[in-house]
Amino acid sequence: MRKEIEIQGCVEIPESLTLDEFYDKFIAFIEAINWSFGGGMNEIIDGFYINPDGTKGTHVLDESEEK
Template structure:
């Protein structure tokens, strides 16, 4: 359960067993939905490695997953 303490300007996030405290004006959530097309010589592992490197370089956090799909968006 998340907890907001506006008087202190703090926002608590419970992530699995960890409680993270941050300023309420320092957090934004963005939901991503879509399909990424990569070259034939690349795969999901290469994409995820590059994507997570990008996220970590900006000191952001990503929670979610990925999977390979066909051209119609159906799971392989």
């Protein structure tokens, strides 16, 4: 039997921490307790998703567009 938990939320981090640094720390924590993580992460600054090129994307509350 396999049990999974879906996470829907945000983690507030220091401004100086990059998405990659957070990901590395998060995955290290998950792996240290022999769990696994499947999914993605999005960077949000001032309520806006940040595109891969560093530009602002849609607002987190804007349901009319995809991230």
